Amino acid sequence: MARRNKRQARSLVNGPHAYRPLEELLGIGWVQGSVMANGIRQHIYRTGSRRQPPVVLLHGFMEGAITWLRVAKALAADYHVIMPDARAHGRSAGPEKGFTPEILADDVGALLEALELERPFLVGRSNGAVTAVLVTAAHPDRVRGLVLEEPPASAMPRPAIRPEQLQEKNWFQTWLQWMQNLHGMSHEERLASALARWPNGLPIPPDEPVWSEDDFVTHVEALAQFNADIFRQKLDYWSLLPYLEQAKGLICPVLLLAGNLELGSLVSDETTAELAASWPRGRVLRVMESGHIISRGRTCEQFVRRLQSFLAQHRP
Numbered sequence: 001m002a003r004r005n006k007r008q009a010r011s012l013v014n015g016p017h018a019y020r021p022l023e024e025l026l027g028i029g030w031v032q033g034s035v036m037a038n039g040i041r042q043h044i045y046r047t048g049s050r051r052q053p054p055v056v057l058l059h060g061f062m063e064g065a066i067t068w069l070r071v072a073k074a075l076a077a078d079y080h081v082i083m084p085d086a087r088a089h090g091r092s093a094g095p096e097k098g099f100t101p102e103i104l105a106d107d108v109g110a111l112l113e114a115l116e117l118e119r120p121f122l123v124g125r126s127n128g129a130v131t132a133v134l135v136t137a138a139h140p141d142r143v144r145g146l147v148l149e150e151p152p153a154s155a156m157p158r159p160a161i162r163p164e165q166l167q168e169k170n171w172f173q174t175w176l177q178w179m180q181n182l183h184g185m186s187h188e189e190r191l192a193s194a195l196a197r198w199p200n201g202l203p204i205p206p207d208e209p210v211w212s213e214d215d216f217v218t219h220v221e222a223l224a225q226f227n228a229d230i231f232r233q234k235l236d237y238w239s240l241l242p243y244l245e246q247a248k249g250l251i252c253p254v255l256l257l258a259g260n261l262e263l264g265s266l267v268s269d270e271t272t273a274e275l276a277a278s279w280p281r282g283r284v285l286r287v288m289e290s291g292h293i294i295s296r297g298r299t300c301e302q303f304v305r306r307l308q309s310f311l312a313q314h315r316p
Helices: 002-018 065-075 101-115 127-138 171-184 187-197 213-225 228-232 241-248 269-278 297-314
Strands: 031-037 040-047 054-058 080-084 121-125 145-149 254-258 282-286
Touching: 002 187, 031 101, 040 065, 040 101, 054 065, 054 101, 054 127, 065 080, 065 213, 065 297, 080 101, 101 127, 121 127, 121 297, 127 145, 127 241, 145 297, 171 187, 171 213, 171 228, 187 213, 241 269, 254 269, 254 297, 269 282
Parallel strands: 054 080, 054 121, 121 145, 145 254, 254 282
Antiparallel strands: 031 040, 040 080
């Protein structure tokens, strides 16, 4: 304990270069393991009491279960929180047998059945929100409520990269090689490399400071764990728009949290209006201080307050 306190104090004094590694951030009560579901090994984290209502957190593309760390810590006292790594992400298997929104939805549906979760809440961000919509549309009686953070629902966004990167002829390959190099780095080397490239193309406001320890370390670790072979199968931009009819047909309680369009939100006003008008128990809120990422960085606490309010309103 004394050693941990020293590390924590040092991180506060020395800043992001002294952020602690992931294993020191998880804390007591976090359990991880693997479940065979839909024919693949799916890695999950769990925290909170299993006697509490279950909440399943679904991450976005090139993220991982661990990127929900701050949110999960905030929920653990009142909920049983389950965070799966999507196939080809984190420590889950894949993507040898394909990678599409439908396949990811089948993965989650099979996981819910394997874990015998009784009407969980689903919370999804970005591509994970698209997955959550498809799971709920296919199994409306198995989901208690749905929270969607920035499901992509607009035209293809411009690459969120630094101006100097655009001048590189092969900027994508350069970025991809940087990400793959993270695999062989130590924790300290990863931090230094990621800090030098901040914000690494993240769709966040231009004045966003470097994230706090829980957000930044898990972001970098998720990139290091990501299986880049996925780019052989996923090259198209994913959007909620092809599944808009399924989304409009949702009858469970729904909360959609969108960012500011001028700061990078991918949820158009037209789409939010359509969804809000179609949901009998749904609500749309914009977080004007954020772009595409609301649940991390400086708007994380606001996201958590909105999420906790929704869960408390609809918990059994």
